[in-house]
Amino acid sequence: MTENDLSVEAITSGLETRFVGQRTIYFPSLTTTMDVARQEALEGAAEGTVVIADEQTAARGRLQRAWITPRGNIALSVVLYPQRERLHTLIMVASLAVSHCIETITGLRPEIKWPNDVLIRGKKVCGILIESDVRADRVNQAIIGIGINVNLDVDTLPEIQSIATSLSHELGREVSRLSLVRQLLEELESYYLESSSGDTVYEQWQKRLITLGKKVRAASATGKTVLEGIAESVDRDGSLWLRLEDGSLTRVIAGDVTLNE
Template identity: 35%
Template sequence: MSKHLRNQLLRLLLEQQSPYISGEEISKQLGCSRAAIWKHVQELRNQGYEIEARSRNGYRLISKPDRIAPEEINFYLQTEVLGKEIRYYPAITSTQESAHQWALAGAKEGSLVIADQQTTGRGRLGTSWVSPAGTGIWMSLILRPNALLKFASHFTLLAAVSVFEAIQSLSSYPIHIKWPNDLLINKKKVCGILTELKGEQDRVDYMVIGIGLNVKQNDQLPSHATSLEEAAGKQYIRAQVIAQILQRIELCYMEYVKEGFAPIRKRWEAGAQSFFGREVQAKTWNGVIKGIAEGLNDDGALIIRSEGEKRIIYSADIQMT
């Protein structure tokens, strides 16, 4: 109850329209005493919120830390399903592992695991993902689509389009998609997406979409990576970015359910124009294929023209040459 009251108080401070909200009004809306309000104000200050208290006027929020706790995300969230249940961890081994455990235990569609830090974050093909505290968005979303296993790759591309469009809506800085799910700025990776699932017979039981997005500048990024703030030269509120990503995923998901893969494919290809027509090198389990990236097929696989023939790539590490 104490945490709930604190979150409700924070919501009132975030949403206040006038310069101050009186202690009497807070007490009335939250159904608690003035002493309890003061206690929660102190706790919020300890978390980094700068709150002014003025006699006869009340309280006002002057500044807030860049937190990604549920109450911060909820302030920006406008979805109907996604992100309505959130498990937040200051630090965790992997949000992906936690999401799988939660899904197996019956988590609802749209449930989200998010952490301020991952100690063993991972990417596609067994790679590690650097996830230092306070610098990025490390989250895993649980979906339960009514879909055949053979269409699972569609959701990887759907997630890439969603993050691409979310970032576009928050900044005019040019960002590009590289197959299947990397987002690049100035040819450097800013976001990676990992889609994993559990299926029964030929259908998807649940799907976990892991998203790692570098937001803040930090000296732990490898040379081939960048962050939103480093590239755009502006600051971002991570909770707002998370809410925007969830909203875009929900819109794309609803569109996919109604219209299928075709509109998602079209938007993915529009975001990957700088990728197509380029010479690429695809490292697959069966060897290396070199050629020109031409587009996607109906399954979302990459089409590469190599030595005059079309090659269909379903899984590979792609490098642009």
């Protein structure tokens, strides 16, 4: 077995977590890990259950966009049961965990584009999706989906060359998926536990944001509302404050943000 061969035993053996990844379900190929993780949660899966696949054939990112996940990359979903007041921190937890994991294993310095894209040298290397089922004040389940371009040959995909990259492309060598996955699960648990006390996760996330201070274009999920202005700050709930050309401030809760270079 090479370091890039994933298996339940390879991932979980000696994994230094209390619950994240201690139950891991592996598939050689899957439409999307999110669907399986959601079903696992409905059936009462333990918190921290991880669904991971070597390949996803019908993955999607935020705003229902397709996400390419051929073999050699990372595609996983994690089942969590957070308190309602912590739900907004999951995007911070996930993007920080991915950023720190990449930095630790590769030495690269990722940045976060609001709210949850992880970039290297201005190009997307990771997509994150958070889905939750909330009834009244109770979170029945929350699923974090993470897709990382690890050994993706972007040179063979001209349609994404200008906007996406991979760790192997940046380093000029193959990167161990197993090392990344194990580090990622440990980082996810660490930041998730940290998010329950104080604002340290919010503060770290804010420092990693490449968006702040930049001129941006913010589009609503439907694309019908488009705003342009300077990304001024982010609230503790993750929302973005945009300074418009007329000097007014407006709050962006969700949508797609593009940096205007």
